[in-house]
Amino acid sequence: MLEIRNLHVKFLGRDREAVAGVSLSIGEGEIVGLVGESGSGKTVTAMSVAGLLPRKQCDYSGEILLDGTELLHADRGTLRNIQGREIGVVFQEPQSALDPLMKIGPQVEEVLRVHTGLGREERRRRALEAMAAVELAEPEAVYGKYPHQLSGGMLQRAMIAAAVIASPKLLLLDEPTTALDVTIQAQILELLKRLNRESGMSMLFISHDLNVVRKLCGRVAVMQRGLLVEEGEAQEVFRHPRHPYTQRLIAAIPTRKRKEAEP
Amino acid sequence: MKRGNGFLAAGLALTGLLAALVLLGFFWTPCDPSAMAAGPKFAPPSLAHWMGTDNFGRDIFSRVLQGAGATASIALATLAIGAVGGCLAGALTGYFGGPVDEVLMRLNDALTAFPSILLALVVISLLGPGKKSNVILALGLVFIPSFARVSRTAFTSLRDVNYIQSARLMGAPGGRILALHMLPNTLAVLLPALTIGFNNAVLAEASMSFLGIGVTPPDASLGYMLSEAQGMLFAAPWYAAGTGLAIVLMVFSVGLLGEGLRRRDKGVL
Amino acid sequence: MKDLLKRVLALLATMLAVSFLTFAAFSLISGDTATAMLGTSATPERLAALRAELGLDRPLAVRYGKWLLGFFTGDLGVSTSYQQPVRELLAPKVGLTLWLSLMSFVLITAVSIPLGVWSAGRRRFEGARTALNQLGMAVPPFFTGILLSWVFGVGLKWFMPGQFPDAGQDFAGAAVYLFFAAAALSIPRIAMTVRMLRSTVQEELGKDYVRTAISRGNGRRAVLRRHVLKNALPPVVTFLAQTMAEIVAGSIVVEQVFVIPGLGRMLVASIANRDYPVVQAIVVILALWVVLAGTAADLINQRIDPRLRLGGAA
Numbered sequence: 001m002l003e004i005r006n007l008h009v010k011f012l013g014r015d016r017e018a019v020a021g022v023s024l025s026i027g028e029g030e031i032v033g034l035v036g037e038s039g040s041g042k043t044v045t046a047m048s049v050a051g052l053l054p055r056k057q058c059d060y061s062g063e064i065l066l067d068g069t070e071l072l073h074a075d076r077g078t079l080r081n082i083q084g085r086e087i088g089v090v091f092q093e094p095q096s097a098l099d100p101l102m103k104i105g106p107q108v109e110e111v112l113r114v115h116t117g118l119g120r121e122e123r124r125r126r127a128l129e130a131m132a133a134v135e136l137a138e139p140e141a142v143y144g145k146y147p148h149q150l151s152g153g154m155l156q157r158a159m160i161a162a163a164v165i166a167s168p169k170l171l172l173l174d175e176p177t178t179a180l181d182v183t184i185q186a187q188i189l190e191l192l193k194r195l196n197r198e199s200g201m202s203m204l205f206i207s208h209d210l211n212v213v214r215k216l217c218g219r220v221a222v223m224q225r226g227l228l229v230e231e232g233e234a235q236e237v238f239r240h241p242r243h244p245y246t247q248r249l250i251a252a253i254p255t256r257k258r259k260e261a262e263p
Numbered sequence: 264m265k266r267g268n269g270f271l272a273a274g275l276a277l278t279g280l281l282a283a284l285v286l287l288g289f290f291w292t293p294c295d296p297s298a299m300a301a302g303p304k305f306a307p308p309s310l311a312h313w314m315g316t317d318n319f320g321r322d323i324f325s326r327v328l329q330g331a332g333a334t335a336s337i338a339l340a341t342l343a344i345g346a347v348g349g350c351l352a353g354a355l356t357g358y359f360g361g362p363v364d365e366v367l368m369r370l371n372d373a374l375t376a377f378p379s380i381l382l383a384l385v386v387i388s389l390l391g392p393g394k395k396s397n398v399i400l401a402l403g404l405v406f407i408p409s410f411a412r413v414s415r416t417a418f419t420s421l422r423d424v425n426y427i428q429s430a431r432l433m434g435a436p437g438g439r440i441l442a443l444h445m446l447p448n449t450l451a452v453l454l455p456a457l458t459i460g461f462n463n464a465v466l467a468e469a470s471m472s473f474l475g476i477g478v479t480p481p482d483a484s485l486g487y488m489l490s491e492a493q494g495m496l497f498a499a500p501w502y503a504a505g506t507g508l509a510i511v512l513m514v515f516s517v518g519l520l521g522e523g524l525r526r527r528d529k530g531v532l
Numbered sequence: 533m534k535d536l537l538k539r540v541l542a543l544l545a546t547m548l549a550v551s552f553l554t555f556a557a558f559s560l561i562s563g564d565t566a567t568a569m570l571g572t573s574a575t576p577e578r579l580a581a582l583r584a585e586l587g588l589d590r591p592l593a594v595r596y597g598k599w600l601l602g603f604f605t606g607d608l609g610v611s612t613s614y615q616q617p618v619r620e621l622l623a624p625k626v627g628l629t630l631w632l633s634l635m636s637f638v639l640i641t642a643v644s645i646p647l648g649v650w651s652a653g654r655r656r657f658e659g660a661r662t663a664l665n666q667l668g669m670a671v672p673p674f675f676t677g678i679l680l681s682w683v684f685g686v687g688l689k690w691f692m693p694g695q696f697p698d699a700g701q702d703f704a705g706a707a708v709y710l711f712f713a714a715a716a717l718s719i720p721r722i723a724m725t726v727r728m729l730r731s732t733v734q735e736e737l738g739k740d741y742v743r744t745a746i747s748r749g750n751g752r753r754a755v756l757r758r759h760v761l762k763n764a765l766p767p768v769v770t771f772l773a774q775t776m777a778e779i780v781a782g783s784i785v786v787e788q789v790f791v792i793p794g795l796g797r798m799l800v801a802s803i804a805n806r807d808y809p810v811v812q813a814i815v816v817i818l819a820l821w822v823v824l825a826g827t828a829a830d831l832i833n834q835r836i837d838p839r840l841r842l843g844g845a846a
Contacts, residue, residue: 050747076751084749096740099759101837110758114749146838162748269659373546376774377822378781381815388803388811389557466672470785473674474800486674493678493789496693500682507675514670522666 001202002026002049002170007062007072009044009053018044018058020226026170029200031192033217033234035210035249041226042206046172048072049204050089051079066170084111088163092175094155098147105143108162115166130161134191153184157191164195171195171203177212189216210249214238222246271523277516285335288328296325297481305499314505317495323502326488327509333484335513337399338464344403345460349410350453356411357418368415374408380467384476392476402467406460413456417449451528458521462514469510485510535834535841543827550819551603555596558808603816609809613802618813622795626817628699629787629794633779636714636721640775644722645768648729649761652737653752668723673782677716677789684712694791713790717782721775728771732764739763766833766840773829777822 002025009019019041026032034042047053049064051071064071066086071079088111091097098107109127112118118126124143131139134157147155156176163171173192177185193216196203207213213220213234220237222230222245230243241247293313308315314323356364374382379402386401471477472486479487485506492503602608608618651661681693690708697705736742737760745755784796791797795814802810834840 052743052747080749080751082749083747087747089744089747091740091744093740097744099741099745099763100839101762102759110745110750111748114754148839159744270662273663373549376777376826377819378778380781380784381777381818381822384784384799384803385554385557385811385815388806388808389560392803462670469672470674474785474788476800476803489674489678490788493681496678496682497686500686503675503678503682507672507678510672510675511667511670514672515667518666518670519663522662 001028001030001067002204003063003065004045004049005063005065007045007048007060007064009041009048009058009060011058017226019048021062022223022226022228024221024228024231026202026204029196029202030219031196031203031205031217033213033220034204034206034223035208035213035220036223037208039225040223042223043174045223046089046174046204046206049170050087050172051083052089081115084168085115085166086168087170087172088166088168089172090156090159090163090174090176093179094152094159095147095179097159098155100147102146103143104145104147104150104158108143108158108165110162111166126165127161130165131158133164133195134158134161135187136161152180153187156180156184156188160188160191160195164199164201167199167201169202171201173203173205175207176205178207178209185212192216210238211253222249268523268526270519271527274516274518274520274523277512278520281331281513281516282335284328285332288325288332292322292325292328294322294325296321296329305495307499308501308505315499315501317491317499317502323505326483327485327505330483330485330488330506331509331513333478334465334468334486334510337395337402337468337478337484338461340399341402341406341464341468342457342460344399345406345464346410346453346457348403348407349412350414350449352407353411353414353416354418354449357415360419364415367411371408371411375412379405379409379463380470383467383471387471387476393479395478398468398471398477402464402471405467406464410456410460413452414449417452455521455524455528458517458524461517462521465510465514465517536831539827539831543823546823547816547820548600550823551600551816552596554812554815554819555599556592558812559592559595603813608813611802611807611810613805613807613810618809621810622798622813622817625793625795625798628792629780629783629796632710632713632717632783632786632792632794633776635710636717636779636783637772637776639714639718640721640725640779641772643718644725644729647722648726649733649756651726652730652733653756665723665727669720669727671719672785673716673720674785674789676719677713677786680712680716681790696790696792709790710792713783713786713792716789717779717786721778721782725768725771725775729764729768732767733760736760736764762836766837769829769832769836773825776825780818780821 004022004024007019007022008017010017022041022045024032024034024045034045036042044053048060049066049071051074053060060072062072066082069078069082071082074082098104105124105127106113108130109123112123112126128139128143131142136142136154136157142150142154142158150158156179160176176192177188180188189212192203192205195201205213205217217234220230220232220234221228222237222243224245230237230241230246237246238250241250304316304319314327317323317326352367356367382405383401386404387397390397390401468477468484469486469489472479472484473490475487475490477486478484483491488506489503489510492499492506496503599609606619608622610616611618611621614621684690685693691705691712696709699706733756741759741763742755745759750758783794784799786792787794787796788800795817799811799814801807802814830840
């Protein structure tokens with residue numbers, strides 16, 4: 001469904017490539033985890049898929065195919081058609097990723113406003129539906145609230161509702177749980193699992209936290225310094241990490257937590 | 264970094280050139296600026312009189328050089344009062360904090376909401392108009408709040424920085440910490456503020472003198488000359504043009520310099 | 533409602549403080565008033581009599597109270613140089629200065645907002661545009677005023693410099709005349725506003741919510757229109773309120789250049805004449821203007837940004 005072929009990205013004025021030849025594919029309904037430390041190139045890879053690379057400030061090559069449509073070199077018009085409708089994105093910090101001066105409701109339904117000719121009432125109905133689907137309590141009340149009036153967990157749910165409202169094929173999640181505390185984190189992971197099960201939406205889940213990835217993803221790819229160093233079934237990679245970097249990452253998880261995570 | 268800092272270079276060059284001209288004007292001018300009939304009356308610009316002559320046949324270029332000197336020196340004196348007073352106030356309140364700081368800053372906010380010209384007019388009407396020292400004092404006082412704010416911000420942000428904390432813990436006296444560690448670091452913020460302050464001072468002084476309540480003859484500054492020039496706009500438009508352009512050029516050069524300094528600090532271009 | 537009440541109280545408090553400071557400052561030196569009116573050769577008895585007549589022999593607080601009461605009832609005292617009630621003297625001038633300021637404000641807003649937004653999105657000729665901007669800020673209104681009088685007045689004869697037409701008889705002529713004065717007043721502020729707007733919009737463009745908006749398929753214009761402009765507005769509103777204050781101060785100079793019989797010209801003349809009742813009244817009127825503009829900006833910003841509303845958090 002999504003196929004990244006030999007992606008290279010280098011920001012102008014930097015010596016090292018941020019992404020140095022990454023190939024990765026995601027199948028229909030699959031959840032793939034992309035793991036690595038900050039600066040390993042995982043976010044840049046995701047941004048390339050989402051069409052959010054600052055093109056004027058970097059050199060890039062390779063191919064990104066979404067059901068056969070090339071995205072990396074596509075013109076703005078083509079990208080805009082795909083953004084929001086076929087690819088939804090959830091960012092790390094919902095507090096800054098949401099427009100502080102726009103009410104939650106209009107932000108959740110913005111994709112519909114951009115891509116469909118739906119009327120105000122219909123959009124509102126769909127937004128309330130989406131908000132209910134992500135288990136936001138009292139969607140009607142939340143619809144008219146501003147971001148600063150909600151907690152981080154609620155905001156992230158709203159972000160997810162906004163990203164999935166048009167039922168995209170692919171959901172990109174850039175460290176969506178990092179800024180949240182642990183109980184909320186677990187709830188969000190459950191929610192994502194359910195969304196995947198019910199709608200069959202593919203997901204690319206980016207995180208530095210192996211433990212979180214393991215709970216959610218079927219397949220895992222590990223990145224280090226712009227390179228994909230290991231890729232495979234999540235359980236397999238966890239039990240028998242081949243690359244030394246992956247071994248170190250796994251060793252870095254506190255033991256008790258690692259045991260808890262054993263199924 | 265790509266293009267180098269063109270603003271800094273251009274600003275330095277232009278400001279340097281003007282400063283040299285103004286300095287020269289203190290010692291030597293092409294003609295005696297106050298000599299009547301240095302040339303014919305109302306002569307248009309020529310090789311002998313670059314900016315023409317006025318109603319008394321005085322050489323305008325020489326007068327502009329002298330006037331620029333007066334304007335620049337008043338602006339510098341003003342700036343000295345404003346910057347030294349403001350930085351002291353800002354540094355002390357910013358460094359020590361507390362309720363005094365709170366009250367002073369509130370007052371400061373209220374004062375900076377008022378246009379500086381308006382405040383300067385009030386102060387000058389209290390001190391008495393028409394005297395050079397009063398103009399300097401009035402403008403200097405008016406500029407204190409804005410400098411206090413700039414330096415306070417710089418000092419409060421530095422107060423909690425590690426090495427200042429360690430200097431404090433090691434028992435270095437407050438004054439020493441202020442002078443040795445903090446002042447150099449605030450310079451980066453202060454330098455662009457100084458260029459803006461200079462320009463505001465030049466414009467404010469010129470405005471007041473233009474209004475006839477600033478500097479009056481014999482200390483003719485550019486502002487006063489411009490009000491004189493307006494009276495003979497029909498007969499000698501070059502008088503107004505030369506004088507006005509001198510002000511514009513002065514403010515423009517220092518403005519470029521300030522822009523260059525800001526860009527250097529921000530690391531852009 | 534509670535917000536508004538609090539605002540109005542704060543405004544009143546500020547105005548009280550400003551007017552008292554002005555009053556006290558002028559009272560400190562107004563011992564001279566009697567001397568100024570009678571000359572230094574006057575006998576002490578006559579000076580004392582005049583002081584009693586002017587109420588100068590009573591304590592400061594009493595005089596301030598009386599003055600304040602007068603201010604609210606429209607009695608601003610008597611001009612020492614014109615021997616006329618200050619109110620009568622200023623009434624026709626307030627409107628004129630107000631017109632000039634409003635005209636200039638509209639001009640500044642109408643020109644600089646589109647220009648600033650346009651310029652924020654562009655990188656080409658950035659250096660040249662910044663230099664031009666610096667040049668705009670370097671041109672003092674009195675010089676622009678002289679240039680405009682020379683070109684459009686002396687040269688093209690669109691108006692007669694120095695002869696402000698009576699608005700009652702020649703409204704169009706007065707409007708044209710005021711327009712040129714407003715233009716002279718506006719140029720440096722336009723440059724400043726463009727610069728301010730440009731940096732605010734650019735700062736907003738770098739924020740995370742812009743990336744989110746793009747990820748939803750918004751085009752450049754939609755991102756600007758729907759998200760960035762609204763977020764960039766509050767600092768700009770504050771800046772425009774400050775501009776309003778600066779315009780009023782600038783009008784003092786421009787009225788002098790164009791010989792417009794407004795408050796500013798009156799202020800300058802009164803300072804030169806040491807006519808303190810007039811100076812004091814004008815200063816308080818202008819201060820009221822400044823404080824009102826600031827309050828208006830705060831209220832507008834509260835409408836735009838819910839985080840600024842009292843009790844808006846959580």
